[in-house]
Amino acid sequence: xxxxxxxxxxxxxxxxxxxxxxxxxxxxxxxxxxxxxxxxxxxxxxxxxxxxxxxxxxxxxxxxxxxxxxxxxxxxxxxxxxxxxxxxxxxxxxxxxxxxxxxxxxxxxxxxxxxxxxxxxxxxxxxxxxxxxxxxxxxxxxxxxxxxxxxxxxxxxxxxxxxxxxxxxxxxxxxxxxxxxxxxxxxxxxxxxxxxxxxxxxxxxxxxxxxxxxxxxxxxxxxxxxxxxxxxxxxxxxxxxxxxxxxxxxxxxxxxxxxxxxxxxxxxxxxxxxxxxxxxxxxxxxxxxxxxxxxxxxxxxxxxxxxxxxxxxxxxxxxxxxxxxxxxxxx
Numbered sequence: 001x002x003x004x005x006x007x008x009x010x011x012x013x014x015x016x017x018x019x020x021x022x023x024x025x026x027x028x029x030x031x032x033x034x035x036x037x038x039x040x041x042x043x044x045x046x047x048x049x050x051x052x053x054x055x056x057x058x059x060x061x062x063x064x065x066x067x068x069x070x071x072x073x074x075x076x077x078x079x080x081x082x083x084x085x086x087x088x089x090x091x092x093x094x095x096x097x098x099x100x101x102x103x104x105x106x107x108x109x110x111x112x113x114x115x116x117x118x119x120x121x122x123x124x125x126x127x128x129x130x131x132x133x134x135x136x137x138x139x140x141x142x143x144x145x146x147x148x149x150x151x152x153x154x155x156x157x158x159x160x161x162x163x164x165x166x167x168x169x170x171x172x173x174x175x176x177x178x179x180x181x182x183x184x185x186x187x188x189x190x191x192x193x194x195x196x197x198x199x200x201x202x203x204x205x206x207x208x209x210x211x212x213x214x215x216x217x218x219x220x221x222x223x224x225x226x227x228x229x230x231x232x233x234x235x236x237x238x239x240x241x242x243x244x245x246x247x248x249x250x251x252x253x254x255x256x257x258x259x260x261x262x263x264x265x266x267x268x269x270x271x272x273x274x275x276x277x278x279x280x281x282x283x284x285x286x287x288x289x290x291x292x293x294x295x296x297x298x299x300x301x302x303x304x305x306x307x308x309x310x311x312x313x314x315x316x317x318x319x320x321x322x323x324x325x326x327x328x329x330x331x
Contacts, residue, residue, distance in 0.1 A: 073305050080110060080299035087294055113296050117285065118273065123303065125270070126260060126277040128191055133198040133259035138252045140199070141206030142244070146236060148207070149214035150222070160211070166204035171264055174200075179268050194269045198262060202255040209254075213247040214240065249315055260308055278304045 079087050113119050147153075148160045178197050179188070187193030217240065225235035241248075263279040270276060276284075282300050285293050 073302065073309075076298045076302040076305065080295055080302055082295060084292055084294050087298075110299055113299050117281075117296060119281070119300060119303075121274065122276055122278050122281040122300075125191075125275050126279075127307075129194045129198065129266070129270075129275075129277060130256050130259040132191065132195040133202060134252045134256035136195060137199045137202045137206050137255040138248060140203055141210050141251055142241075142248060144203075145207050145210030146214050146240065149211045150219075160207075164204040164208045166201065167208075171201060175264060175268050178265075182269060189270055189272045189275055191275065194266065194275060197265050197269050198259045199255075201265070202258050206251045206255060209251055210244070210247055213244060217243060253312060253315060256311065257308055260304075 144163065148156060148163075178200065182188045182193040182197065187196065221239050221243070222232075222235045225239045226232070230238060261279060262277075263283070266277040267280045270280070278300060282297055282304070285297055285300070
């Protein structure tokens with residue numbers, strides 16, 4: 001019996017030692033088959049996924065995405081420097097293949113678009129409507145969102161649902177009623193009427209976004225301000241409003257972009273030449289003389305895209321600054 005027991009113990013120890021050795025060999029990458037994993041091979045060569053491969057793939061993906069997003073801007077700018085004959089004879093439609101600097105010194109869109117077409121008037125109308133819409137929508141949304149987030153009054157939740165219910169209605173459904181309303185009150189084909197119409201569609205989202213931001217701010221900030229002698233309104237202007245800079249800037253940019261690129265409401269509310277915006281003007285310019293006016297269309301398209309991009313680049317620093325100050329107070 002003792003001999004058999006010793007034999008069994010020896011076999012068990014041998015098996016355990018063999019299993020331990022196999023596990024250690026697999027961890028060390030010395031085994032065969034699955035033991036030689038890809039991670040071990042890269043680690044033995046001094047390369048790892050987190051340190052070497054992942055950053056490279058991330059930047060490659062970002063570069064591809066950036067090229068995909070900037071190509072329309074490049075396409076519009078390069079074609080605006082050429083004549084229609086040069087544009088439509090380009091091989092495969094790639095603009096840089098037939099780029100000729102001589103065309104820029106002669107008859108080109110940037111020299112004649114301001115005299116042949118009232119692009120300056122279109123640009124002014126678009127800028128006035130967009131800035132007016134962004135400013136009015138932001139101011140109204142700040143006060144409405146703060147009331148829904150901090151104040152207590154009857155039917156608060158019901159009124160909030162009613163305020164953001166504009167999400168459920170498409171622009172096409174409400175365009176004709178708004179047109180009739182503005183016509184009856186005498187605001188059709190006016191900047192004020194277009195600003196009010198655009199604000200009606202951007203305000204629900206702005207209220208919803210700012211309400212969530214105000215609710216995330218600690219309530220003890222206002223309590224501390226009121227202990228120091230501030231009223232509810234004083235605490236709002238001196239404490240809450242400076243901390244809300246990132247959300248306010250985001251809402252302003254969003255409202256500006258919606259108004260800048262809005263075609264349907266601009267086409268319905270501003271049908272005269274004085275209140276025609278760039279999206280409407282570009283589509284009308286396309287019209288019958290699409291081939292002849294293609295370089296003008298590309299020049300106007302480039303302006304339509306470039307101005308919002310420059311505006312966002314300018315306001316980005318204020319957005320980052322506001323995010324840093326808000327995070328510091330919360331911490």
